[in-house]
Amino acid sequence: MSFSLTDWLVAPAIRLDKGEGLAESLRCLREFNPRFFIVFGGDAEDVLWLHETLETEAGHPIVFAADLERGAGQQFAGLTPLPDAWALGMLGKEACYDAGHRTATEALSAGVPWVFGPVLDLHRIGGDSVSSPIIANRSFGGETQRVIECASAWMHGLADGGAIACAKHFPGHGGCSQDSHIETAVCFEDPEEHLKPYRALLDQIPTIMAGHIEFPLIDDEMRPASRSPILMDILRKDMGYDGVVVTDSLRMTGFGDGPHEELAVEAIHAGCDLLLDPEDPVVLAMSLRHAMDRGDLAKERVEEAVARLEKLTLMALESKADAQRPIVMGAGAKRLLKPLHGGAPGRSRFPRPEIALALASTPDANSFLEDWGVAVLPADTAPPDDIPEAMIILCGAREGHGLPQLPGAWLDAISHNHPVVYTAGAPEAEDLTPANIKGFFLPGISPALLALLFTSDEK
Template identity: 35%
Template sequence: MNINRLVHPGFWFGKTSEEDALKLARLGAGGFCLYGGTRAEVSALTRALRAASPHKKILISADYEDGLGRWLPDAELLPSNLALGAAGDEELAFEKGLLTARQAKSLGVDWVFAPVVDLADHPDNPIVNTRSFGADPALVTRLAGAFMDGLARGGALNSLKHFPGHGNTATDSHLALPVLLATKQHLLERELAPFCALLPKADCVMAGHLLVPALDDQRPASTSPKIIGELLQTEMGFSNCVSTDALMMKALGDEKQAALSAFLAGAHILLAPEKPFELMEFLHAQKLPEDKLRRAEQIQNLLCARADEIPSPTQAAAFESTDFSARAARKALTLSGAPLTLKPGETLHYLDTGNDENLSSAPFLNTLAAHGVRVEKFNGTADKLAVLCWRRYQAFKGKIGLSEEEIAQVKAALRRAKQHLVISFANPWTAGGIPAGGRLFTFSPSPAFQQAAAECLLGLFTPQGKLPVSL
């Protein structure tokens, strides 16, 4: 086996040198994980990388957990997993997987690193949150399984992540090493339950960068023979691909030693190192076990064969407009407490908070305006006030809640309004901590979900969702 095939470098559009990526492809990298880009850029790069590779087939992957729109500006942001958890609808989860697969395949991406089957059971977890289907292992299993069926129908490979469960932590593994404190019995009943149930459908399991003392008190899961080799592959009987999480994350320290440890522990793919050329050179200097190299080659050959079983659709067909997000929004929106109703001619004041990414509220405001409601920024007093909470997970950020200053500002505004509603467009726990008369949860800032939130205030439909987490 070409040892370089173990390495699947990351490619960040606007940051990574395409010349370097093509050189890595010519050296025999087994695949690439893409971040960002436009539809045209992704399509052009996947063609170029495959043309440069000496391999018959390489695997192109991406973290399209909420569709391609989480990374591509010219693709739709699909409903979050937590929104689907609120809807509780397997058909919607299947449809999300199918749409994601078809769109990814049309651009040359044949491997979607999803679904996240971590549990949303820690309010301060800065990186899981809306990426999870919910706090209940049975709900997560049911919807993730349907999503995987959709991916398979569309011809894309899947990956369960982040083994053995990243939900009940308060640390972003992009920044530091999270520690999951629980007994093995607790892990089997909760964190590991979705993995156990879904392994027969899994093309891959991604090992997380987290320390789980009940399973191994010395090594993170992604480098642990006890967790990968003994638990996952032997006890749980998983014989398909094991990938590390991105090696450029800061949880592991020296990435070359971490990559070597991961391979020796049972991983077949070393994903997204910060310095891929150096890692390849380092691996060639090691005496790697021949049996593990042969197995990694077999695994990648099997993945390549499965990735080509269903032909890729054209971009035009894959990106046809659908009403999927609008239908999902009507089933997912969840109301807690008193509603806030609006009629044409009334005025709604609004206050934005937690909008780090400068997300546009235009779909929400314009929908209200189109129905004759005047919308104005909160200026110190209001008859009817909507607090719009935008904060959502973001890698390398390390936090997800509102700051004390933001909470104080919101509470002061609520005191000066006769009626008020907090609308959480992402992290549900932001709204849970605010003493508002009512709370509306959309779990997604996408235009379709903003429009649905406005229609809800206008009384055009009644929210049907149920909170998939405990606040």
């Protein structure tokens, strides 16, 4: 079978969490010649085996990437879940470095050298601030300098641990009120404040993910950054960035309404080098071949992208895991438990939660709680007749969920029974419960944070 330079530009997804593994990835290798895959879920040993199998089948290096903002345990069973970025921002630069280092060493143990993180988006709250429901606890904070310092420390740790960072979501997803997974995301602000982390850290960032966010003050054609030559020129020309730029998932609504084959060509011409997670990678790969043959996709732009991707492949081949070091979050982790507006339940009273209401949660958080014997209830579940002494409300940044409100039936049940409530998730989730309810707020939904509720010496 003949292959094309354009095959480099397509990065399929392997969704082990949905039972899609070897068969789908081998289909891609039979039909075209991908070099990059993004991996979701699975056991760490299975991911490593799959990587080795695909490299053998392909006869050339394959680079695995993964979303690991909360540590390698965010995706891969058997590895360590780490605190959300918002919590790391509260703990400080040393905790951020340690988290980045552990993420790298464990990701490499699973054959994943390319880490999609950190998030450089600002999440501002209060006043007239506009904030994104999909960023929230994934951000290091709302203050630009805190984001710069914490992201820098995290990337230093990741690099020292041996892995490759991918900062996201350029030019900034924090200033729009929409979730680009399920709707068009528009930021009506000047992007300059959102660009500051990129300008400050550019020399430290080996790769960047372009977000599907529109900035009409800059591009009045209302194209998302991933397809906007104007916005990408800020990165490529004004900042002089020559590293790999990968799009966010092409399956997201924010990428655009038209035929994805045409939108993908726009993204490459705008300055992106790699097209992530298309609906059908084989169809997209074939369409890019034909587009270049017809002259609709500039060959020189493809060659430029491939040259960058070749350099990234060499970086991945040279990635060697550093010796794993202990994670020392320190006694400061205790201060992550912030009393709710109704106050703390008492100096020594930390009843163990028996149920969790999942307004917007993640699979690893749900699994962790179930392992501790906590019943995880979907948001549309009616409250039990007997509300237990303590419960958890999970309300973090989760695609397609926004930042939901507490259902009325649950609000009434909590107001009437007065359980101790642990609210975990986005900063705004602190205000979910009635003002007289006692309990604590946790900044995120990572199992690493939820563990504070079950480990007596942390209390």
